[in-house]
Amino acid sequence: MDIPRYMQDLGRQARAASRLMAAASSEAKNTALRTIAAKIRARREDLLAANARDLEQARTDGLAPAMLDRLTLTAKSIESMAAGLEQIATLPDPVGEITNVKRRPSGIQVGHMRVPLGVIGIIYEARPNVTADAAGLCLKSGNAAILRGGKEALLCNQAIAACVREGLEEAGLPATGVQVVETTDRAAVGELITMPQFVDVIVPRGGKGLIERISRDARVPVIKHLDGNCHVYLDDEADAAKALPIVENSKTQRYGTCNTAESLLVARSRAAELLPVMGAMLAGKGVEMRGCPESLAILAEAAIPAQFLKTATEADWSEEYLAPIIAVKIVTGLDEAIAHINHYSSMHTDSIVTENYTKAMRFLREVDSASVMVNASTRFADGFEYGLGAEIGISTDKIHARGPVGLEGLTSQKWIVFGNGEVRK
């Protein structure tokens, strides 16, 4: 197979389709979403069979159990794919929204119109649910999409792609509005990320290694999400009754998510009071604490079992554990907390616990992260919790969309001018 040529063909078709997708009515897009959902439900047995063959091959190839788990479709996960598409159909259509129109002294009226980005390339691992989800989000936001999933999921991705294609066609939209790359050759990714004439933005979803590689080699903008090294800072004026549930929820509700707290900072004036409480809760849940010497002394004094206490190294301040481990550091106060976070954080999500208004506002303003919170769990940094209705990913970039990216993040705003024959003086 001539990969560059194959990918150029997909790109050309996507670019052509993107014009029709951009002009599509909300009704046509919602019909497509509901039709795709119906087809996915109706073909459950076919999807399970395709997935079984993918799984068989993946086991032969020795895929790791966690990867096999993500690759596996069940009746429940198929229903949730279909329901997800129906949910996207209920969201407001972001395309065409006109805002901020102002009359200028020249007589023209200038404003913004929200428009799709054009063609979106999505690169992800062997998770078939992402195929349906990404297709749905791109479709609803009026974009054309080229989806490149992990090679282990090829057969079930093709089966899902058939549902998408037919759903688009039955709604009067171009079948090439969403295309799945049907080669497992890695060179296809290299082509996809270097066709600025056909692809407007790349959204990689997967591990840090994948995302770093793509960002390095891409010749088009990448909406990317790297680490989530999130902090909770317990300020001198923290309310202890809020501190405990916030630390507990931020760290222990789920260990493997990017909005899980990985570092706990405590103001020195409150360390002797607050650390023993936090330490007892964390140890009770089996969370290892990697502390600065001062915090370790307090925790040991409070009889936190030694098996949960370890001395932090410099590397711990930057670590995204995704595990029952938390770095713990005593700081002099707000200034040191902000400086520490801005130095070590991955600019994902950081939260302060304080009753002091001015310090809360300074933290919000000065911490340079995608989500900055006062008296709330870092676990709230999520498209659904923020009310986006859907999420294509979480961006740790500063350009374009920051933090959870929903339908709006797959659009941009152009300028529109309503004139009446005006010319420039």
Place this chain on the structure above:
Amino acid sequence: MDIPRYMQDLGRQARAASRLMAAASSEAKNTALRTIAAKIRARREDLLAANARDLEQARTDGLAPAMLDRLTLTAKSIESMAAGLEQIATLPDPVGEITNVKRRPSGIQVGHMRVPLGVIGIIYEARPNVTADAAGLCLKSGNAAILRGGKEALLCNQAIAACVREGLEEAGLPATGVQVVETTDRAAVGELITMPQFVDVIVPRGGKGLIERISRDARVPVIKHLDGNCHVYLDDEADAAKALPIVENSKTQRYGTCNTAESLLVARSRAAELLPVMGAMLAGKGVEMRGCPESLAILAEAAIPAQFLKTATEADWSEEYLAPIIAVKIVTGLDEAIAHINHYSSMHTDSIVTENYTKAMRFLREVDSASVMVNASTRFADGFEYGLGAEIGISTDKIHARGPVGLEGLTSQKWIVFGNGEVRK
């Protein structure tokens, strides 16, 4: 000189300064802007002397006359630099603006806060006024800046940089908030665009070759402006009384600007009536028309002198002439006009002349350009005309800022959460 090390040092200082710039009050930033303006005025003779030495060297090196012209400072251009900074001081401060706060079912309140991008690298040619202008815009938007101007302007850039540095310090801001690269070694540019740890975005200002090179090699996002191939489309339902001034102004007000029209499309049903009028006006101003055969036949029939008529080649539809030349094409109507524009336009600015509401709205929605206009001159695509108060450039990208980029384009929005001890269920 160890260029990588020198640039890393600038980067590290800029990153540190960016924290202080982001937290600076509007008052401090405006004081800095006014102080810099006062210093530039007070040191007029020094600036002229430094510029004279730059010019002498540039003449020896055989710099082209147009470049020498841009390099030259005069009493008037120095005053306009100072006035420009004072004007930036009067603009509203975009930093810290909180918008769109909504209460969620969980109890948290989620919204956006506008924040600086961080460190902005500006790469430009030998135009000393850009040094003052870019410094002012970055400063006002709370960013730190690293400025790399054309080597021919080194001495006057250094003199302007001294004013900026002292102005920052006198206002209590870090002198490293705006740094000018003081080496003419080209390797400095290569370093500047590949330090994502220190630089958040690059804004190149200059010719297409410079911008293409930078976009290709950059490892940080680039806010860039490539061609301006702008169209005016005279629809079947165009008002002839509006068409003539709009075509005249779009094409002939200034030939060298990126928002000048380079292509004229005319609906077939009106060509015999409108083309002779447009042709007479254009020929009267010495504008060469490169037409499709059908339009040339009408223009010749209307006795437009043959010296102004030439057959268009395929390349003409994509050309940014920046000269008294315009491509002319007859199209069947709106659909072909939109398809032609989306195929050949540089996605800068395109305008329709029509009295038909539905066609106007379709043109606004379906033409995929940064600025799309109805019954207005393409020359309005400009930061000042749009009311931005200032302009760092015009973006032809689709991500982040599209079209004229003002202070807001040098910021982004982060999420903020006001909580009261909430945790995620």
